[in-house]
Amino acid sequence: MAAAPRIAKRLAAWWEANARDLPWRFGRATPWGVLVSEVMSQQTQMSRVVPYWQAWMELWPDASALAGASTAEVITMWGRLGYPRRALRLQECAQAVSERYADELPRTYERLVALPGIGDYTASAVMSFAYGKRVAVIDTNIRRVLSRVFLGKESMGGAASAAERALANTVLPQDPSASVMWNQAVMELGAVVCAAKKPLCERCPIAGECLFLESGLPGLGEKRTRPRQRFQGTDRQVRGIVLNALRGLSSEHASSQPRTTAAASRAHAAAPRSLPREQVESLWKDHVQLDSCIASLDEDGLIEILPDGSLRLPR
DNA sequence: TTCCAGTCAA
DNA sequence: TTGACGGGAA
Incomplete structure (x- = not known):
């Protein structure tokens, strides 16, 4: 030293x-x-x-x-x-x-x-x-x-x-x-x-x-x-897919890239819509795994599950 | 395939 | 101490 x-x-x-x-x-x-x-x-x-x-x-x-x-x-x-x-x-x-x-x-x-x-x-x-x-x-x-x-x-x-x-x-x-x-x-x-x-x-x-x-x-x-755990097919991938689908709902200008201030303002003003159960199921073939991931996302506070089974980001 | 300015719960 | 937790770049 x-x-x-x-x-x-x-x-x-x-x-x-x-x-x-x-x-x-x-x-x-x-x-x-x-x-x-x-x-x-x-x-x-x-x-x-x-x-x-x-x-x-x-x-x-x-x-x-x-x-x-x-x-x-x-x-x-x-x-x-x-x-x-x-x-x-x-x-x-x-x-x-x-x-x-x-x-x-x-x-x-x-x-x-x-x-x-x-x-x-x-x-x-x-x-x-x-x-x-x-x-x-x-x-x-x-x-x-x-x-x-x-x-x-x-x-x-x-x-x-x-x-x-x-x-x-x-x-x-x-x-x-x-x-x-x-x-x-x-x-x-x-x-x-x-x-x-x-x-x-x-x-x-x-x-x-x-x-x-x-x-x-x-x-x-x-x-x-x-x-390290493989990514393909893991819960981590499924969680990411679900969350990304919901992110796209928050505003018509949603994207995976950082948005502009103006777009962000619109996202702030727009109430997040929910993703119907039917479309949720189309996200991932294995519904057992899908539901498990949805439950874990809900527990984490990253999503909300509405009574009709549709999903949205927490308000 | 591995690694990356980690954190948290069990 | 270990496993879970995203996603992208080399």
Whole structure:
């Protein structure tokens, strides 16, 4: 770890020259905007997040604005970002911030992590990126980079171990401002250079300090997470199909892309229509699975089932 | 096929 | 600790 200060210096220079120009970076977003970007980025590539974040923040610039939106509109604006329960949690989070904290995002980790949909990563990211506090951020990129550089091996799957957290805290620069840049730079390096399967070591600013490279990339690409569930034919796919059909109902201008402000206004004004049972059944051949998914969507609060069996987004 | 700025419930 | 939870890109 003695090399950490030297690595931090190289990384800082690399960050200054190579940081992607994302709209919520470089002090251009409010703390709430930063939080929204982090929630949208959970398990989702940044490149896909940008247009959604811009449309979202234009429509709902602060927590109280989002708190006052209809659930149907929130789900519609979430579009095809994936994991739509995140949209529900984000609105619940907005309502909590609006009501409990007078529309001002809390400034402590403990209060942030207590909000709906905000876990350890997002709370830490907001503390660091929005408030400039010295907090170790632990995400999949940082875990991979730190494990490779300082331990010379791949990080294991599953939850971050105590050892990983200790490492992250040990190598984090003492100066708060430097710690923020460190978090962002390490994360960025993991995203664009120190990739999971094909690291671009020839373009890495700290290749000369990397124990993993020095050891010959032992176990690179080795399966270290449990096998992922196939998507085709799963409940996740069916849920997505049902939800997408309902999203298309909210307004005549519905689309899978982030809508314009004007179109969003019309969606807000229009009462969400419902999808007749007959059309619901045409969505998926296996009706047992279909009904199971409809029930789970209902339990999640993502849809409503009307007495006649038709479906709609919650009002 | 795998991976991606994770969170939550069981 | 494990499984469920979207969808798209390489």
